[in-house]
Amino acid sequence: MAEPPAFVINPGSPEPIYRQLMEQLRRRVASGALAAGDEIPSVRELALSLAVNPMTVSKAFSLLEAEGLLERRRGLAMVVAAKHRRARSQAERTALLRPALTQAAEAARQLEVDADEAVDLFKTILQEVSR
Amino acid sequence: MNALPLQTGNGLALHAVTPQPATSVAVRGLTLSYAGKPVLDQLDWQLLPGQVVGLLGRNGVGKTTLLESLLGLRDVDGGEVQLFGQQLSALDDATRARVGFVPQQSQLFDWLTPRQLLSYFKSFYPKWNETKAEGLMSRWEIPQDQLISRLSGGQQQRLSIVRALAPEPDLLVLDEPVSSLDPVGRRDFLRELVEQVLDRGTTVVFSTHILSDLERVAFNVGFMARGKITLQAPLSDLMDGCRRIVGSTSRIDAYVRAHGLKVLSRRALDGGQIAVLATGEHGVLPEGLTGDRLGLEDLFAELTQ
Numbered sequence: 001m002a003e004p005p006a007f008v009i010n011p012g013s014p015e016p017i018y019r020q021l022m023e024q025l026r027r028r029v030a031s032g033a034l035a036a037g038d039e040i041p042s043v044r045e046l047a048l049s050l051a052v053n054p055m056t057v058s059k060a061f062s063l064l065e066a067e068g069l070l071e072r073r074r075g076l077a078m079v080v081a082a083k084h085r086r087a088r089s090q091a092e093r094t095a096l097l098r099p100a101l102t103q104a105a106e107a108a109r110q111l112e113v114d115a116d117e118a119v120d121l122f123k124t125i126l127q128e129v130s131r
Numbered sequence: 132m133n134a135l136p137l138q139t140g141n142g143l144a145l146h147a148v149t150p151q152p153a154t155s156v157a158v159r160g161l162t163l164s165y166a167g168k169p170v171l172d173q174l175d176w177q178l179l180p181g182q183v184v185g186l187l188g189r190n191g192v193g194k195t196t197l198l199e200s201l202l203g204l205r206d207v208d209g210g211e212v213q214l215f216g217q218q219l220s221a222l223d224d225a226t227r228a229r230v231g232f233v234p235q236q237s238q239l240f241d242w243l244t245p246r247q248l249l250s251y252f253k254s255f256y257p258k259w260n261e262t263k264a265e266g267l268m269s270r271w272e273i274p275q276d277q278l279i280s281r282l283s284g285g286q287q288q289r290l291s292i293v294r295a296l297a298p299e300p301d302l303l304v305l306d307e308p309v310s311s312l313d314p315v316g317r318r319d320f321l322r323e324l325v326e327q328v329l330d331r332g333t334t335v336v337f338s339t340h341i342l343s344d345l346e347r348v349a350f351n352v353g354f355m356a357r358g359k360i361t362l363q364a365p366l367s368d369l370m371d372g373c374r375r376i377v378g379s380t381s382r383i384d385a386y387v388r389a390h391g392l393k394v395l396s397r398r399a400l401d402g403g404q405i406a407v408l409a410t411g412e413h414g415v416l417p418e419g420l421t422g423d424r425l426g427l428e429d430l431f432a433e434l435t436q
Contacts, residue, residue, distance in 0.1 A: 017347070047329065
């Protein structure tokens with residue numbers, strides 16, 4: 001089985017770590033990388049591999065459970081909830097990108113970077129991260 | 132299954148669940164002056180079991196003094212410290228053995244080897260996790276049989292950490308524990324800390340100027356300024372609830388009142404405007420005000436003035 005891409009956290013961002021984790025799990029489910037019934041890493045595994053406080057991981061998982069993305073099973077690893085059977089449509093996935101891009105657009109405007117240059121930069125970054 | 136202490140660690144928001152959880156550390160009215168200058172000023176502070184608290188403050192604000200006072204290493208002018216419900220002045224040996232300390236400057240015995248040092252300390256503790264000590268010594272490549280005075284700063288610091296972790300403490304006090312470690316060494320140490328918290332529910336308080344480490348491992352942060360702990364809360368709550376609002380005094384005051392926000396800091400900017408750090412349920416910012424969410428570094432700057 002191919003190793004799924006590791007979770008990445010960026011300390012120093014205004015986004016608290018628990019939200020960064022939530023967002024990454026949501027995106028994986030949206031893209032179909034994680035589907036209904038798939039196990040996610042335990043609090044212990046994730047806390048140790050990321051060197052992050054276990055309560056932070058546990059907070060992210062609990063909120064995703066409340067959101068209906070994850071399901072808890074007694075004594076077993078949490079799984080992606082049954083309703084997430086298929087990847088979401090291209091349009092729905094693109095819509096999920098909007099908040100991050102809105103933030104970037106706002107920053108570009110404040111820095112007075114013109115639109116073409118900003119779009120070029122985005123394309124470059126897309127290539128960098130898919131390498 | 133992990134044994135996460137989910138009921139603890141709420142810091143500010145802890146509403147008394149009965150029975151009141153015992154504190155790992157309780158400080159009341161701690162006061163200490165140094166050369167006529169107050170360093171600790173009627174300082175009150177509590178750490179609950181299983182909490183991992185990052186202690187933040189500007190250089191020279193007294194973090195080391197505070198941490199050393201918790202361990203009875205400073206003569207204070209007034210106030211009291213309790214560890215696990217016992218007065219510091221009357222601590223019994225069993226309780227003393229539950230506390231581990233990694234000082235800023237390692238205070239090891241230079242004339243011993245690491246092997247001799249650890250076997251010396253082992254004799255003082257009822258519990259001593261030999262497997263853990265041996266494992267860390269080899270993983271962290273600390274030469275066992277070389278004089279401590281010949282070890283590098285990083286090796287001495289790692290040895291000091293091994294010495295503190297081996298007795299399986301219930302309270303760990305860490306004063307800049309990673310200042311001499313490289314990024315890989317720091318990450319490995321943070322994992323070790325996370326494992327302690329997972330396996331033993333250890334209460335941890337640590338100071339560091341490396342904010343990215345602190346953000347990873349501390350669920351709660353305490354800010355120290357003017358001789359007091361001015362604010363302690365879960366870091367995620369602070370990051371979620373705080374905005375830095377910039378604009379004219381009158382507009383900001385009206386906005387803060389309208390949304391019932393709590394102002395945590397306020398400072399004047401050039402040109403008659405002010406910057407306010409406010410927490411609560413923010414609304415849409417009115418014309419003339421700008422607002423930012425802040426990362427830990429900016430929160431630190433605003434809250435430790």
